[in-house]
Amino acid sequence: MSHPILEMKGITKRFPNVVANDRVDLELYPGEVLALLGENGAGKSSLMNVVAGLYRADEGEIFIRGKRVEINSPRDSMNLGVGMVHQNFMLVDTMTVAENIILGLPDIPFRVDMEKVNERIRELSEKYNLQVDPESYIWQLSVGEQQRVEILKLIYRGAEILILDEPTAVLTPQESKELNRVLQQMTSEGKSAVFITHKMEEVMAFSNWVRVLNKGRLVTVKETQKTNPKELAQLMVGRDVLFRLAKKERQTGDVILDLKDVQALDDKGLPALQSISLQIRAGEIMGVAGVAGNGQKQLVEVLTGLRKITGGQIRIFGEEMANKNPLEIINCGVSHIPADRIARGVAGDMSVAGNLAMKCYRKPPLVKRGILHPRRIIDLAKRMIDMFRIDTPTPQTHAKFLSGGNIQKIILAREIDACGGVLIAAYPSRGLDVGATEYIRSQMIEQSECGTAILLISEDLEELMTVADKIMVLYEGRIMDILASSEANTEQIGLLMAGVTEGKTAVGHA
Amino acid sequence: MIELLTSLLAITLRSGTSLIYATIGEIYTERSGVLNLGIEGMMLMSAVTSFAVVYHTGSLLLAILTAMAVGGLLASVHAFLSITMRANQVVSGLSITLFGAGMASFLGQRLGPETNSGYLVGLVGAKFEPLNIPVLSRIPVVGALFNQDILTYIVYLVLPLAWYYLYKTRNGLNLRAVGENPQTADAMGINVGKVRYIYTIIGGMLVGIGGAHLSLSYAPGWTENITGGRGWIVIALVIFSMWNPARAIWGALLFGGINAVQFRLQASGTNIPASYLNMLPYLATVVVLVMLTWWEALSKRVGAPSSLAKSYMREDK
Ligand SMILES: Nc1ncnc2c1ncn2[C@@H]1O[C@H](COP(=O)(O)OP(=O)(O)O)[C@@H](O)[C@H]1O
Ligand SMILES: [Mg+2]
Numbered sequence: 001m002s003h004p005i006l007e008m009k010g011i012t013k014r015f016p017n018v019v020a021n022d023r024v025d026l027e028l029y030p031g032e033v034l035a036l037l038g039e040n041g042a043g044k045s046s047l048m049n050v051v052a053g054l055y056r057a058d059e060g061e062i063f064i065r066g067k068r069v070e071i072n073s074p075r076d077s078m079n080l081g082v083g084m085v086h087q088n089f090m091l092v093d094t095m096t097v098a099e100n101i102i103l104g105l106p107d108i109p110f111r112v113d114m115e116k117v118n119e120r121i122r123e124l125s126e127k128y129n130l131q132v133d134p135e136s137y138i139w140q141l142s143v144g145e146q147q148r149v150e151i152l153k154l155i156y157r158g159a160e161i162l163i164l165d166e167p168t169a170v171l172t173p174q175e176s177k178e179l180n181r182v183l184q185q186m187t188s189e190g191k192s193a194v195f196i197t198h199k200m201e202e203v204m205a206f207s208n209w210v211r212v213l214n215k216g217r218l219v220t221v222k223e224t225q226k227t228n229p230k231e232l233a234q235l236m237v238g239r240d241v242l243f244r245l246a247k248k249e250r251q252t253g254d255v256i257l258d259l260k261d262v263q264a265l266d267d268k269g270l271p272a273l274q275s276i277s278l279q280i281r282a283g284e285i286m287g288v289a290g291v292a293g294n295g296q297k298q299l300v301e302v303l304t305g306l307r308k309i310t311g312g313q314i315r316i317f318g319e320e321m322a323n324k325n326p327l328e329i330i331n332c333g334v335s336h337i338p339a340d341r342i343a344r345g346v347a348g349d350m351s352v353a354g355n356l357a358m359k360c361y362r363k364p365p366l367v368k369r370g371i372l373h374p375r376r377i378i379d380l381a382k383r384m385i386d387m388f389r390i391d392t393p394t395p396q397t398h399a400k401f402l403s404g405g406n407i408q409k410i411i412l413a414r415e416i417d418a419c420g421g422v423l424i425a426a427y428p429s430r431g432l433d434v435g436a437t438e439y440i441r442s443q444m445i446e447q448s449e450c451g452t453a454i455l456l457i458s459e460d461l462e463e464l465m466t467v468a469d470k471i472m473v474l475y476e477g478r479i480m481d482i483l484a485s486s487e488a489n490t491e492q493i494g495l496l497m498a499g500v501t502e503g504k505t506a507v508g509h510a
Numbered sequence: 511m512i513e514l515l516t517s518l519l520a521i522t523l524r525s526g527t528s529l530i531y532a533t534i535g536e537i538y539t540e541r542s543g544v545l546n547l548g549i550e551g552m553m554l555m556s557a558v559t560s561f562a563v564v565y566h567t568g569s570l571l572l573a574i575l576t577a578m579a580v581g582g583l584l585a586s587v588h589a590f591l592s593i594t595m596r597a598n599q600v601v602s603g604l605s606i607t608l609f610g611a612g613m614a615s616f617l618g619q620r621l622g623p624e625t626n627s628g629y630l631v632g633l634v635g636a637k638f639e640p641l642n643i644p645v646l647s648r649i650p651v652v653g654a655l656f657n658q659d660i661l662t663y664i665v666y667l668v669l670p671l672a673w674y675y676l677y678k679t680r681n682g683l684n685l686r687a688v689g690e691n692p693q694t695a696d697a698m699g700i701n702v703g704k705v706r707y708i709y710t711i712i713g714g715m716l717v718g719i720g721g722a723h724l725s726l727s728y729a730p731g732w733t734e735n736i737t738g739g740r741g742w743i744v745i746a747l748v749i750f751s752m753w754n755p756a757r758a759i760w761g762a763l764l765f766g767g768i769n770a771v772q773f774r775l776q777a778s779g780t781n782i783p784a785s786y787l788n789m790l791p792y793l794a795t796v797v798v799l800v801m802l803t804w805w806e807a808l809s810k811r812v813g814a815p816s817s818l819a820k821s822y823m824r825e826d827k
Contacts, residue, residue, distance in 0.1 A: 015825075054697060055825055075699040090694040092687050093816075102680075103687050104698035110680050401827055 003066050005030045005192050006051065006082075006161050011060035013046050017393050017401075020046035022216040023060070027209075028161065028192050033183070035203040035224070036196045037236055038213035039433040041391065041403030044196045045087050047213070048163045052084040053077035064161070075104075083159025085150045087166050087196075091138045097121070097149050098134040101156050124155050128182050142293070144175035151182055162186065162193040168202065169431040172292045172459055180206065198433050200229035212236055237435035252469075253282030256453035257303075257422055262312035262322075264298050272298040274477045275312070280453040282421070285444065287468025287485065288457040289493050295477040296457050297339070300426050303455070304336045305329040316422060330359065333420025337411055339427045339457075345411045348400030352392045353381035355399045355410050359418040388413040389439075405436035412440060416447060423447060423454045429463060441467050461490045475499045512650045518770045519654035526759075526766030527662045528553075528723035532744040533751065533758040534672045535716025539585070541676065541753055542709040543689040545819040546588050547603030549717050550741025551610020556580045556721030558614040558630065561732045562621035565635040574661075574722055581718020582711045584610060589710040593703055596821040607741065618732050630732040637730035638723075659727050661719065672755035685709060689815030692822035702822050720744075743795055750799050753815060761795070768794045 008026040012019070020043040028034045038044050049055040051062065053074040062069050064080050071077050077084075091100050098117045102108050108117075121134040130148045138146060147167060154162055164183070168176040176199075184206055187193060195207060203210060203224065210227060212220040212235045220235050257280040266272035273295050280286045290296055301307035302314065305326035314322040316332050324332075338344035346355050357366055357377045365376050381395040390409045392402055399410060408428065415423065425444065429437040444467055448454050458464050464471050465485050473480040473496035480496040495501075532549055539546050556577035564573040584606055591602040622630040638659035647656040676682040687695040688705045696702050724736050743765055751757035768791040776787055 052697070073699070073701070074697050075701075078699050084697075086697065090691075090697045092691045092694055094690055095683075095687065099683055102683070104684060104695065104700040105680075106699075108680055111678060112680055112683065 002030055004028055004063070005065055006194075007063040008047070008051070009061045009063070011047060011050055011057045011062075013043070013050060013055055014058050015046075019216050021050070021057070021213075024213065024216070024218045026194075026211060026218075028194055029208070030192050031187055031190050032208040033187055033193045033195055033206055035207035035210045036194055036213065037198075037203065037210060037232060039236055039403075039435055040405035040431075041215075042213040042236075042433075043216040044213055045165055048084060048165055048194060048196070051077060051082055051161075052086075052163060053082075078157065078159075081158070081160035082163065083154035083157055083161070084163040085147075085154065085165060085167050087169075089146055089150060091146060091149060093139045094137065096135055096137055097132055097141075097152075100138060100149060101134075101153050105157070121152060121156065124152060128152075128155060128185060129178075130182060143170050144172065144178075147171060147175065147179060151179070155186075160191055162191055163196075164193060165196045166198070166431065167195075168197060168199060174291065176202070198431070198437075200232065200434075203232065204229060214238060233434045236433060250283055250449055252284045253451060255279045256282050256317060257455070258313075258315040258318075260313040260315075262302060262309050262314060264302050264307055264309045266298060272477050273302065273309075276477075276479060277312075278472060278479065278482065280422075280455060282451045282453055283448050284470070285448050285454040285456055285468045286482075287464035287471040288455065288474060289461060289464055289471055289497055290474035291497050292459065294474045294497075296426070296474060298477075299474070300336070300339070300424055300455075300457065303329075303424050304334065330418075332422075334422040334424065335359075335415035335419040337408075337415055337423070337425040337428050339430070341407060341411055346399045346407055349398055351396045352385070352390070352399055352402070352410060353378050353395040356381045356384050356395075356414050356417075359414050384413040384417060388443075405432045408432060408436065408440065412443060416443065419447065419452060421452055423452050425454060426457045427459065428456070429458070429460070437463075461493055464493075465490070473497055514774075515651045516654045518767070518774065519651060520657065521770035521773060522763055522766040523654065523658055523662055524728055524766070525769045526762040527658075527665055528720040528728060529740060529744060529747060529762040529765060530665050530669065530720075530758055531661075531723065532717045532720030532741070533747045533762060534668060534755050535581075535713040535720065536744055536748045537713075537751065537753050537755050537758060538672070538676075538685070538709045538716070539713030540748060540818055541685055541689045541815055542706045543692060543815055543817040543820065543822070544589065544592055544706050544710045545599045545603060546585065546606075546710065546713065547600060547745065548584060548588055548606025548610065549744050550737060550739070551607035551614070552581050552584045552714060552717045553610075553721030553724070553737045553741050554614035554735075555584060555610045555617075556718035557725040557736050558617050558621070558732055560718075560722035561635060561725040562617070562630060564637075564726060565622075565630065565633055568636050570636055570638060570726065573726060574719060577718040577722035578715040579718070581714040581716070581721065583714075585711050585714020585717070586707070588714075589707045592821065593706050593710070596823065599819045599821075611735075615734055618734065631734070633731060635731065636726075638727040661723050661727060669756060669759055672758075676755060686815075689817060692817050692820075696822070696824060717744075739792065743792065746795055746799050749803055749814075750795075752803075752813070761799075764798060765791050765795050 004027040006028040010023045011021050012023055013021040024047055036044050046055060050057045053071045053076050062071060069080060098114060098121055101121060102117055118134040125132055130152055132145050132148045167179055171179065180202060183193060197203060207224045210222045210224055210232060211218060214236065259276055259278050262273055262276040264273040288296060298307055302309050305324055308323050313320060316334060321329055321332055357380060361367060361372060366373055378395050385392060385395060388409050391406050399407060428440050444454060456468055468485050470482055471485050471488055471493060472482040473493060475497065480501060532553060536546060536549060559580050560573040560577040563576045564570055588602050588606055591597040592599040618630045620628045622628045622633060626633060638661055640657050640659055643656040647653045684700045685705060688700060688702050692702045725732055729736060747758060747761035750761040772787045772790050776784055
């Protein structure tokens, strides 16, 4: 066997309250893909940031192409041919694609010839089939396009060792496929990659090796061919994971959420929702399938008071709630798990307890004559932390220090605790590891058993099929069909998502 | 009438020059993500030291270099506090203004000759004289542009160069990235701390020239509070120009212009109390500022560098 192009030995990385990596070893062979797995907070990003030069390891050695190297800064790392796509995009919003790609490059001329740069970027995007306009600004791009820019950065710099930290977590299935194709193209050119993901299909499809981290320790090294998703999930979480959840038969009750002919516009003033009519009963989970950008975002926003409707009716518990403000809607019993949980779900600089109390702080016993009771807030937080098994050093820890899965648990705990009968959940398991995903799904099922009406939006058809009772498919702001999940299959849903009904396309109809 | 306009433009330019230097300086500092509220103090310090140097040595060049050194030195104190020590930038900047104002006043009573018991007030030294550019300076009204001192002529060059550097060069690109998103800049191999130090200090040097222009040209000599709050106007002008050096000229000319009109009115002996007239430039700057930025913010995605006044540390979360 050839020598590893990247080798890490005994890497330890400590942060004030945690040991993120505890004597971790890693080997990456030329032309191969190493999948790095582990729960949220297992230390995957920290380990890779050590190679990228953003973190300094406290102990351990790194060898690149057989030579011992010191990586003290991202510059050192780049000079060694390492390129990393970070878990959170590293892009400057107010700059163009081209400017982002050449940022920090030492060997571009002092007077930048943007035309030449644009030309080169066009060539590369042609070659790798990564369509993006070098002159558009980052803020104008969709998440998928931004991810393409990240990949182009690596290609433009000629990185040989690629590190991809959950690059598909925020992508639609189509976009993920595209990215995986590019990654395969690059490895076939002899580049090597470390690939971090929670998606087992991706691991199985094109990695050569798998390494699993658990609480900062390396627990397994396996050849991909000699393992399977079930075993890997078990190794990650340290227990068996149920991919299929048991759902009890249950009675549904009255109609709780009732939409009639709802219409709304998007930010550009174009129709985003067109005559949406649906009913969700108590104890029912309605799944929403659809390619991103077909009205899901606007649907959530009109239901939570964040967007005005231009026509139709929204009744919640029989009361007309269209175009009410978010507080009125909250008071009516609606809880919301937002898609962008960092921007809309938590206040990162506030304590975990503060975030947990954010929805019920207006009411006694947390407040008395307009004054908050810090002790009672902490007590409430402790109760919720126990119940939802939120992994936080203390209730006073700032929310931003928690891992993605635990941030999602904060939101879930708060929203379920304050839930008055309606739960709107947008992509609740996005970016979560298998353990946390299983937990969130089982919580939703449990809630529906208690009589909550749930709208679940997800890009994961598997999730919709296991969790939801009914699945509605959105296409260009319309409901293509509503199916019972026990009778639906993924192919059928896939066709509806593409706008195809029984052999004819939906475009132009209605 | 033409004569009136010519003289108004001349005064406008003369009072605008120091503002343009300081505004460009602060734009560069803020573009790197550092907010320096010490401008008022830095301008006062460089005004008093440069005048003292010119009084004792007669060298204008030495005086300007002193002003740049003093501005750069105070800025590096701010850089150390806010970048290395990660102090609150507002507090650090305000302390520099308080220190600078007090220190300048103190130096104004010590750096003078013994014959004047150490006072600088009331002394006359060398100053930047207007340099008449033949032919061009005789054009009606516009001629005022070509009858200025050398510092103003240099400003004509500094303005476009500052714009070009920021938007068209590699260094400018890196600078903008550091102020906008230091995490990304760092990950892309840019040394965030170094860039912030460099442009905070360069910014301070430009502010220093702005201060020196007051005591060496605009109002030659040293008087207490010679800046008259210009350091604060600069903060407003930076916002007014939307952190774009090319636009620094409009704000500076507006302020300078109203100042010029106000002088004229006072000289012509209106019965509006002088204190109201003195208020005018400041008032107008604030009003226009509010209106323009409001309108800009609505119409475009431009604004303050996103990480302005936020410290950056690599392993922070
Ligand atoms: N910059 C940081 N400061 C403090 N703690 C951190 C920092 N980065 C990561 N951690 C902590 O280190 C642990 C591992 O995090 P991370 O490497 O991001 O995990 P993963 O990528 O596997 O989800 C977590 O407990 C996380 O909170
Ligand atoms: Mg991570």
